[in-house]
């Protein structure tokens with residue numbers, strides 16, 4: 040093939056390589072995503088976990104090329120999707136991918152719908168754009184989609200405006216919108232954070248069910264390791280724009296090797312006392328991305344830190360098959376009992 | 377929607393009642409003698425006759441009686457004719473215009489409407505267009521350019537700006553004259569051949585196919601229109617720009633983009649209806665503001681509309697005329713509010729359906 044956009048013959052569905060996104064703001068440059076690399080296979084469910092502000096959303100928006108430019112800028116890296124580097128596509132080509140091959144649901148279902156257009160219209164927009172449907176077909180399909188995600192009386196509700204839907208229903212409808220064109224990747228950016236606990240569980244179940252039924256790959260972003268437990272096959276733990284640990288979900292739970300992951304796990308209350316808005320109990324503040332230390336960004340909050348941590352940034356290294364951690368002291372790190 | 381409009385319509389009489397009460401209370405600052413101008417042409421000098429007038433029109437009666445009379449007029453016992461009564465369209469006699477106020481307004485209002493309409497077009501369309509353009513090209517060259525214009529417009533008082541334009545384009549360059557039309561054109565208009573359908577000269581000239589008169593009237597209108605429009609144009613531009621910037625930051629705009637919609641569609645279909653809501657509110661205020669602005673602009677350019685008549689009346693303490701102008705403004709304000717509310721409901725389902 041002569042297409043210069045073909046970057047690899049990787050058998051992965053999505054391969055992110057050294058993705059680096061920077062914001063130029065007053066007071067300096069912020070590397071919100073700093074050399075992130077990972078792969079995603081067809082039908083796989085990947086969790087992306089980290090405290091708020093560590094670059095999870097920016098990483099997702101970079102893949103979608105929805106970063107506001109300026110102040111943002113994807114400085115370097117590669118996002119190869121089915122063999123094509125999304126970062127090299129023209130705007131038009133990228134638009135054909137968005138909502139069609141890769142779609143996204145967002146954190147706040149209250150603000151993610153346009154208040155002046157009906158739910159149905161906003162779903163139909165995607166169908167008419169990517170599936171070549173006419174109005175009538177798109178309307179009928181929108182009703183089916185709402186039914187699929189469990190909106191009651193979909194043929195009546197389809198012409199409702201967003202403010203006539205409850206928060207949980209809006210998020211269900213958002214999933215319907217995201218799945219409208221049978222994407223191969225669904226990126227869910229904290230889709231349950233703004234919802235009540237009981238509704239959170241329903242949404243997680245719904246996505247899980249739909250994933251089994253439709254077979255798309257899912258990138259589930261959350262600040263709550265507990266949420267991805269029953270959902271993801273693998274987890275990327277992010278801190279200050281980097282992946283600091285990655286591996287199969289069971290490995291991460293049983294055998295965490297980065298002190299930050301240990302902290303995230305330690306802050307999980309045991310089943311039964313889960314509440315909606317728990318805060319992490321890792322001591323110290325999430326890092327200010329402007330004044331990062333020269334070495335490991337987690338060093339200021341770390342119990343295991345040594346002199347070396349202040350000066351040298353650790354890279355991801357394999358600790359067991361498929362399980363990587365970026366920590367100088369990873370051999371000493373153990374889960375808290 | 378229908379319910380909503382009916383509820384809004386029911387508000388109108390209430391608001392108008394408030395406006396009339398307010399203006400009536402202002403009338404009470406006048407002596408009964410001065411108030412007699414509501415009913416008679418010449419205020420009599422003779423004290424005995426004067427007392428007769430005051431008694432006849434109940435100007436010494438309790439206020440609510442006077443208010444009622446002011447609204448519906450007073451029946452002359454001998455002739456059976458009703459005199460006064462603003463609901464009948466009788467606002468009294470304008471001392472400064474030497475004619476009944478209502479005749480003065482009828483006579484001069486088309487000129488003012490013509491001026492205001494010509495100003496509304498650049499304000500709304502120019503302001504909105506450039507505001508959107510600035511927001512969409514945030515912090516690029518065009519945005520800075522547009523902003524500088526807006527800031528200048530925002531910081532110049534009407535009359536300074538008007539006098540400045542007059543000095544440059546009339547006194548120095550001699551391009552645009554003051555007044556409404558040139559003498560020759562006026563002669564044509566007064567002659568039998570010219571049909572005054574609307575009394576707006578630009579429009580009438582087009583309807584009469586007299587393009588020379590159209591051009592002449594336009595030349596007279598350009599400076600007043602610019603002076604009148606500039607402030608509101610700048611304000612509309614500012615409000616549009618900042619509201620659109622705010623709207624473009626909303627989550628649903630990201631949702632729209634994440635669907636793969638073209639940027640043009642994102643802006644026109646998703647951002648504009650939301651971003652223009654504050655502009656709709658402002659537009660109602662703009663129309664009222666333009667009608668107040670004409671007082672200064674018409675005076676500066678010696679333009680024969682209701683504004684210059686109101687200014688004239690104010691200078692001569694012709695309160696009856698001034699208050700009629702205020703009443704007219706109040707009426708337009710109430711109607712504009714109604715229009716804005718209805719437009720809002722049309723755009724925003726949250727208003728319409730609640």
Ligand SMILES: Nc1ncnc2c1ncn2[C@@H]1O[C@H](COP(=O)(O)OP(=O)(O)O)[C@@H](O)[C@H]1O
Pocket residue numbers: 062064069071089090091092093094095096097098107110111328
């Ligand atoms: N529009 C923006 N302008 C400037 N900085 C931004 C912008 N969006 C994100 N950032 C920076 O990127 C960092 C990561 O943000 P984000 O990816 O939203 O975090 P989260 O992990 O909570 O999703 C933030 O701490 C902020 O400093």
Ligand SMILES: [Mg+2]
Pocket residue numbers: 092095096097228229
């Ligand atoms: Mg986020």
